[in-house]
Amino acid sequence: MQKEFTFHKNFRNQPRLRENFFQFTPKALYGADFRLWYELGFWRDFYIPYSLFDKNEMISNVSVCEMRILLNGEKFNAVQLATVGTLPKFRNRGLSRRLMNQVLQDYDKHSAFFFLFGNEDVLDFYPKWGFRKVEEFCFVWKKPSQFFSTRASLVYRALNWFQKSNRDLFDRYATMSLPVTNRFGVVNYGPILAFYGLYAYPNDFYHFPELDAIIVF
Template sequence: MNPLPELRVVEHDDTAWHGAYCDYVSQVFRQADFRRWCEWRQWGDDYRAFCIVGDDGRVLANASVSRMRLLVEGRELVGYQLGAVGCLPQVRGQGLARRAMQAALAYCGPAPVFLFANDSVLDFYPRFGFAPAPQTLFEAELQAEPVGDGRIVRAAALDLADGEVRAAFLRSAAEASPVSARFAACDYGRIATWYAANGYASPLRRLDDDTWVFAEVEDGVLTIEDVFATRPFDLTAALPHLIEQPVHTLRFGFTPERLWPRARALGAEADADLFVRNLVLPAGPHRFPLLART
């Protein structure tokens, strides 16, 4: 009789297990990778992986937990976001992912918990007390052209692979004001670096010592993916530093009621299946920041 796979909690200082965890992620989530993020030493003490491990040392199933400072309708609270929940294809149907989820939720206790799921497992999370919470896309019309008289300095794109750039960004992210009061987070710079490490984030531009913006322009659409600013941020004043071609539309990776109140809600975000547990979200449209999602 084969021994029951054991539960192992892998934390930031359990570096001997990081390789096995990265192998698991790459097999279950084909477009995700943790290796470069680990090389950048971004696995912090707020991130724990509840791994089901086989006798050969492989991670067979997992549910990871990120402890987060959340802002919900202007009120700050501590909650947890789950991620990398799943099971290796060859051992599915044995209840291993369920064991990992149960261990992760036991750790979270009665605190608010949420996660973003893919559409192939939408029936899995309600079994653990989660309820769906639609996310909203936001857009605004904008007629803006780059200034060509030499007075405007374009903000150059920076690479978070550079250790000094990364350290400076993380210092600002730790003190940055939340981009929204409806449903957002504080101090999630390490999560944002995961997107950069995998090439999924928009270019990062530093407008000044206190302001970092993930933004890009494509076909006349300026997407402000995220803003990390330690003092009040004026998006109108920042626009000339972010564009090199005419722009007719603004899009946001978060709820923009603070930065662009006249943005309109377009409807549900099709690729974002948010589930919440012990968490009451605002009744109106909102969008949890893209770069804060695990």
């Protein structure tokens, strides 16, 4: 007989469940820690976890990121799937499948499409729901020193994520900014961009007052 687990979703404002989420992600998702993202005010209504619990322990999760996507010049409601994982001792029981089915059922009529960035070891998992592989490109600037040599007169400073005034500044720019591409861009991407700013590129966001811009460099 299969063991029953408790299902919860959208629990950002429930301290006990939220704390369980913070303890779950580093163990199931390569050390990812969402606590700072929450404490600095970037976990907002658009990010909704769908989670299974074994008593007071969170064991599996699929999160929804509700987005407004600009695709080939047209705007669509879309969902990015994120934070998909299960604790090692609970894997191979169909828990992620159960959560995926619930997410797709809830959003199928309200979203034009779903997408995600999958790790190499799970690429066989998502086609079961009709996902297909799409090439991703990374662009590299080989001589960034040219920027500083030609624009040496511009004043700039690194963004400090731990200063509220800097976070408010980032929020203002992120709300005002346009997608960098009409081909596949996101409207109001700030809170997710802040996640990468906090964890992946904490020293690479610069404010240029004269340009009225924040540049990720």
